[in-house]
Amino acid sequence: MSLKNKLNRLKPHLSIPESSKQSSSSLPVKTNKEIPFIDVWRENGVSPFFLEDDYCLVREVKYPLDYQHGRYKLGEFIDAVKAWNNSNISHPLSAKGFLPEQLFFFDTETTGLGGGVGNTIFLLGHATLEDNHFIVRQHILPRPGSEIPLYTSFLEKVDYTTLVTYNGKAFDWPQVKTRHTLVKAHVPMLPSFGHFDLFHASRRLWKHKLERLKLSIVEKEILEIQRVDDVPGFLAPMIYFDYVETQKPEGMLGIIKHNEIDILSLISLYTHLTFQILRMDQNQTEKEAFEVGRWFTYLGQNLAAENTFIELASGESMEAYQSQWQLSLQLKKKKDYEAASGIWLNLSKISDDVIAFESSLELSKWYEHKKKDYKKALLFGQKAKLLLEKRSDRKVDQEMDLAKRLERITRKSCNKNVKK
Known part of the structure; x- marks a missing residue:
């Protein structure tokens, strides 16, 4: 729409009579x-x-x-x-x-x-x-x-x-x-x-x-x-x-x-x-600090994110567990799988089904692809399956992907045993 047409539409709003030809200067x-x-x-x-x-x-x-x-x-x-x-x-x-x-x-x-x-x-x-x-x-x-x-x-x-x-x-x-x-x-x-x-x-x-x-x-x-x-x-x-x-x-x-x-x-x-x-607020809650860490992760400020999660990772609060999980992802990104797997092992045992599922799934991937230990890969894959079945928010594609993973690991395990 042209500027002229816009101004014509505005005339009633601007209280300028249609018949008026005066400019603002008059x-x-x-x-x-x-x-x-x-x-x-x-x-x-x-x-x-x-x-x-x-x-x-x-x-x-x-x-x-x-x-x-x-x-x-x-x-x-x-x-x-x-x-x-x-x-x-x-x-x-x-x-x-x-x-x-x-x-x-x-x-x-x-x-x-x-x-x-x-x-x-x-x-x-x-x-x-x-x-x-x-x-x-x-x-x-x-x-x-x-x-x-x-x-x-x-x-x-x-x-x-x-x-x-x-x-x-x-x-x-x-x-x-x-x-x-x-x-x-x-x-x-x-x-x-x-x-x-x-x-x-x-x-x-x-x-x-x-x-x-x-x-x-x-x-x-x-x-x-x-x-x-x-x-x-x-x-x-x-x-x-x-x-x-x-x-x-x-x-x-x-x-x-x-x-x-x-x-x-x-x-x-x-x-x-x-x-x-910048973590200068002495009254900052653990949840606020955790959200700051997640923001750093989103921005690609990995060192700042890692430092934040390390500070929050001790203890047994939900923020501590969530920080340990986020820290494990930072370590995975750095390809420090040994350190990350240690965190996943601890988190696979906690009562939070979501974090325990994700950690068990990561362990299954770790043992399958990096360690070639198909027995442990199957063990943690089956644990992930049980945890997923307990969740009301599970999705069909999650179940299908996990079923394919377990089938593949079982096949690899059998092939390995046959070669022996």
Whole structure:
């Protein structure tokens, strides 16, 4: 669809009469007195940003580094970036090579959760570290037709290398790009950047613990952030439309505060995730550490994964057994089959049917293909068969593959005995 057609479809949403031929440049010039409730806005740190004959609203608030937000002071973010720069681990959230000032924490408020041009962003919020303070800036759309000053004020204020969001790859930034397309001839270009999306990291570490992974839930359950008199995010579109109609700031001020807390939470969450991944959190649970190890395995960070599983492998907890199993796979990958087989032998005796089955199956493979000991290969293959039969989650292809394996091992054993 052409840009012209998109704009035609947007006209009802932008409150531009079909018969109107006026461009935005022919609208009356705004002055401070003409901005409704300007005194209320100014009392709450909000100022107008004028661009030719239009305007948006901008709020700026400064936080000291010793400000406590949940489990962390904001200044601990600097320690997190320093830790990445001292680490040799390659990771999607690594800030290695960056200064703390180069990370840009970003969140939006929109009129809906859907995509496309019908969804308007009415608040762009972001925070960066500047002169030993965190500066939170929020750019507010006073009416749907004022996106040119909104995006101009936003893009003139940002100078960033890496964006930090919560589900921003899937939602926030695609929405920004969509809305920017409609006004790109009149505003600065969107810069290129890296992207740290904390939603995916949170899902990896805490999906075992949290049924839902909304930022507000992660805040409360993981970061120990308690919101007081917070406006729920799902009410934001309704409140914004009421503001557009009445121009009264009260409801919008609640949404602005909600967005501000979201942004501060991104800072604390990035700090916490860093301390989790780099094993700096002294209160890290065994399950969290295990999930970090599995993430290292997925990323091909084998040394980091192996070190993590070694730390967790002692004891008789489920995390210890799972770590021993993961460690055996690391050893197998390194072709250290003797060490791996020792772990499999121990795990084949535990009460967990899944790990015991997988370990017995690996022993059967080991004795068949590497040791050529078909008697032991058959023994552990039969044990794997019994363990599989006890499981309600067994699959037909597993049973068929195991039956073929046992048949092949039996045939090899018979042939070996005949040759003797």
